[in-house]
Amino acid sequence: xxxxxxxxxxxxxxxxxxxxxxxxxxxxxxxxxxxxxxxxxxxxxxxxxxxxxxxxxxxxxxxxxxxxxxxxxxxxxxxxxxxxxxxxxxxxxxxxxxxxxxxxxxxxxxxxxxxxxxxxxxxxxxxxxxxxxxxxxxxxxxxxxxxxxxxxxxxxxxxxxxxxxxxxxxxxxxxxxxxxxxxxxxxxxxxxxxxxxxxxxxxxxxxxxxxxxxxxxxxxxxxxxxxxxxxxxxxxxxxxxxxxxxxxxxxxxxxxxxxxxxxxxxxxxxxxxxxxxx
Numbered sequence: 001x002x003x004x005x006x007x008x009x010x011x012x013x014x015x016x017x018x019x020x021x022x023x024x025x026x027x028x029x030x031x032x033x034x035x036x037x038x039x040x041x042x043x044x045x046x047x048x049x050x051x052x053x054x055x056x057x058x059x060x061x062x063x064x065x066x067x068x069x070x071x072x073x074x075x076x077x078x079x080x081x082x083x084x085x086x087x088x089x090x091x092x093x094x095x096x097x098x099x100x101x102x103x104x105x106x107x108x109x110x111x112x113x114x115x116x117x118x119x120x121x122x123x124x125x126x127x128x129x130x131x132x133x134x135x136x137x138x139x140x141x142x143x144x145x146x147x148x149x150x151x152x153x154x155x156x157x158x159x160x161x162x163x164x165x166x167x168x169x170x171x172x173x174x175x176x177x178x179x180x181x182x183x184x185x186x187x188x189x190x191x192x193x194x195x196x197x198x199x200x201x202x203x204x205x206x207x208x209x210x211x212x213x214x215x216x217x218x219x220x221x222x223x224x225x226x227x228x229x230x231x232x233x234x235x236x237x238x239x240x241x242x243x244x245x246x247x248x249x250x251x252x253x254x255x256x257x258x259x260x261x262x263x264x265x266x267x268x269x270x271x272x273x274x275x276x277x278x
Contacts, residue, residue, distance in 0.1 A: 001158070004050045004058035005029045006073055008036050010121060011090050012064030013129025016045040018162050021131055025161060028054060030073075036126045056082040060158045062115075063089040066226050071100045078108045086151075086158060088115040092179060092223075093230045094142050094172035102144045113155050114142030114172060116179070117164070124220045136165035142172055180234035185242065187224055188235075190217040 003019050005012045008031040019025045028050040031037050040046040048054065055061070055077055063070040070089050081087070087110060091097055098114045105112035119137035121128055139159060143151050146169060156167055170178070193199075194217045202210065228235055252261040272278075 001059045001161075002026045002028065002057050004055055004061040005046075005064060006050065006061065006070070007031060007064035008040055008046075008126045008129075009064060010124050010126070010129050010133075011117065012062065013040070013045065013126040014119075014131065014133040015062055015064065015090075015162065016040060017043070017129060017131035018134065020045045020047075022161055028058065031126075039126060052077065052080045055080050056085070058082070058085050061085060061087045063087065063091070065091075066223055067091045067093055067097045067230060068226065070097060071104075074101055074104050074112075078104050078110075081108060081110050083109040086111045086113065086154060088113050088141075088155060088159075090115055090117055092116060092183065092227045094175040096230050098142055098144075098172040111151060111154075112144075113151060114140075114175070115155075116140040116142075116175065117162075122216050122218045124223070135163045138166045138168055139164040140168045140170065140175060142170060142175055146171060176231045177234045180231055180238045184224075184228060184231060184235050185238045187216050187219055188228070188239065189242070190214055191219060193217065 001019075001024065003015075003025060005016050005019075005027060006029070008016060008029050012029070012031075013036075016027050016029055020027045026048075027046045028048050029037065029040060029046045030050040031040075037046070037049060050058075058081075061081070063073065065073060067089075070091060074087065087101070087105065089097055089101065089112075094114045094116070098112075101112045101114070117134055117137060117139050119134050121133070139162075141152060141155055143155075145151070152167075152169060190213060194214050199214075249261065249264055251257075252264060
């Protein structure tokens with residue numbers, strides 16, 4: 001199988017390293033930085049550079065840039081892509097990207113499926129990519145037709161060398177609503193939490209709770225700014241819910257209202273138990 005990977009950051013680099021582990025797979029890649037291309041060559045993660053001449057040879061193309069750049073790239077390269085090729089993106093939002101990419105694929109006759117590998121690290125860039133990052137992880141697939149089993153089965157087969165643990169199928173709208181809660185909110189809360197002046201003096205006073213809550217405060221501001229604004233409606237909805245909830249805790253503490261505070265804490269504990277099936 002020939003795989004084209006567009007963008008060799010953490011996500012694309014990990015795909016390249018995973019596919020290139022098997023000699024049966026040939027990996028071609030595009031990356032703006034030639035230094036990264038050279039590093040990928042040195043590690044034998046890629047066999048060549050992806051361009052207008054060889055992109056038609058790809059069985060699978062993975063778009064691993066920011067959403068708007070993915071749309072720009074596909075718009076530019078679509079005339080050169082074979083009708084037998086499947087294109088899957090790996091971006092963190094879906095409504096904007098899928099709306100554009102479904103149309104491009106339909107115009108030129110190839111297949112596009114939205115995708116989102118649910119794995120990552122708080123450091124970005126090719127240097128932090130690993131061949132095992134997706135092992136056992138969930139891969140979200142967002143086909144234009146949720147009932148198109150032929151396309152879904154083909155996508156799963158093309159992605160099988162990556163060793164995902166599960167596949168989740170959904171619409172672009174549901175994807176973005178869920179990601180606003182499970183991913184984007186966590187990054188907003190973590191990033192805001194460390195802005196307390198107290199954070200600078202926490203040495204000797206922190207353990208697992210602090211580490212868990214602040215892990216994703218270290219983020220790629222360029223990428224997350226784009227993702228947050230593209231998913232504005234769903235993210236603002238989750239932020240409003242969170243603000244209402246956190247305000248209730250604050251108000252109970254200010255009022256020395258032990259009964260309400262206890263009830264709020266018990267309610268949160270019960271929610272966590274139900275979520276985890278305890």
